[in-house]
Amino acid sequence: MKSKAMVLEAPGKMSLQEFDIPEIGPEDALLKVEMVGVCGSDVGMYHGKKTRKPRPFPIIMGHEIVGEIAEIGEAAACSHGVQKGDRVIVEYAFGCGHCNNCLMGKYVQCESQFCYGSMISCNDQKHLWGAYSEYLYVAPHAVVHKISRDIPLESAVLISAVLGNAIRWLRIIGEVTIGDTVVIQGPGQQGLAGVVTARESGAANIIVIGTSIDESRMKLAREFGATYCCNIDKEDPLEVVKHITHGTMANIVMEVSGRPQGLIASLDLVGRGGTIVVPGMYGMDTEIPLMMDKIVYKEAKMLGVFSHNITSVIPAIKLVESQKYALEKMVTHRYPLEKAELAVRVAGREIKGEDPIKVVIVP
Ligand SMILES: [Zn+2]
Ligand SMILES: [Zn+2]
Known part of the structure; x- marks a missing residue:
């Protein structure tokens, strides 16, 4: 055969x-x-x-x-x-x-x-x-x-490989819990599964960040439980998260934009003692400049996560x-x-x- x-x-x-x-x-x-x-x-x-x-x-x-x-x-x-x-x-x-x-x-x-x-x-x-x-x-x-x-x-x-990933990254490793503010950068398949995971875990604010080409994805994100969708072509995500959290910023940032710029922004989006989960994949020939003192002063965690x-x-x-x-x-x-x-x-x-x-x- x-x-x-x-x-x-x-x-x-x-x-x-x-x-x-x-x-x-x-x-x-x-x-x-x-x-x-x-x-x-x-x-x-x-x-x-x-x-x-x-x-x-x-x-x-x-x-x-x-x-x-x-x-x-x-x-x-x-x-x-x-x-x-x-x-x-x-x-x-x-x-x-x-x-x-x-x-x-x-x-x-x-x-x-x-x-x-x-x-x-x-x-x-x-x-x-x-x-x-x-x-x-x-x-x-x-x-x-x-x-x-x-x-x-x-x-x-x-x-x-979609929901199983999100549950492992956001909940099991990232430890999202009741009342958290979760910021998801990138409303692709992993981001959408992240919305479901955050909602099931009791997150209070689920903020999804995307661009103008992500309209249909954002629509589904709202349906799955996103509490706010931010289009970076129209709004500054930092201001959005600052406003929603009254300045305390996110407990967890899930960086699934796949763009170095997304990772760089995560350092500002995360709050004190917060967690950034990073599934990548930026490419093993891509170095990303990060101002690591932002992580230090906030005592934030940056966690590599891979698969389910x-x-x-x-x-x-x-x-x-x-x-x-x-x-x-x-x-x-x-x-x-x-x-x-x-x-x-x-x-x-x-x-x-x-x-x-x-x-x-x-x-
Ligand atoms: Zn995969
Ligand atoms: Zn083995």
Whole structure:
């Protein structure tokens, strides 16, 4: 049996290829990909943005994964707690299972950096290491969660790498709590998931900062619970936050604009003793000048945050399955596998006339 997959051969070069489906042993599984989200990091990868180590091209991208178990070994069925035919999501990172970080449960920080859709070449054994593909190889240490079939696929695809990220960054690491003022810079998919997370965590003020091109995103932000949306082309965000908080500024700033200027502004937006959560990704060749004494005098914290893990994905599943928020409204564009390159470019806002929030591929 073969699987079609869209391969990123080198930056800016994608092609549809066919791979042998790997043999599924007792500890392996095979996923029929039903939908995969296009992450902002996929856009960066497509353009050759520098990352933690050189990309092992050729790569099958795709780490926001939902699908159906097509085949599963006996040991894998036992360890993942799923069976053939179940609808599941698969987390981005999975550990080697034996390095110190893995043994401490920190598989996102595994020394081997195993993860889907970015750090394993499709030339490697098993080939199907990304979900821009009809089928995905589910490795023994992959983190798999069974989900309900009652929720739309468009919501399911956002559980791990969108909402799961926001819950980990803002709530688990950033410790947002009741009554907080949360400032979210950048109303993209992560920012919108941040709004939901902040609201669920009891934040009193949820201020979203964007620009004039973000109108449809801001509209959804309001619907999800943003208490104020600030367009920096029209208003000074510093003044807005100062006014709303009576000068005390934000308890937590989530910097998901992806722009160095956003990070620089975070130092002023955060209040005394506050926290800035920084998921980046500015590029491993980009240095950002920061006036660090602002952090010192405020005794503020600046925390790097990266990806999701089981501690955030489990609450994300529960929240999405509750259907309290119409998260599926984030999905504005759907493309077949053959159009993956266009999907990536639309997600990168490179196609005139398109106003994407979340782009997905349906292989
Ligand atoms: Zn991602
Ligand atoms: Zn490990």
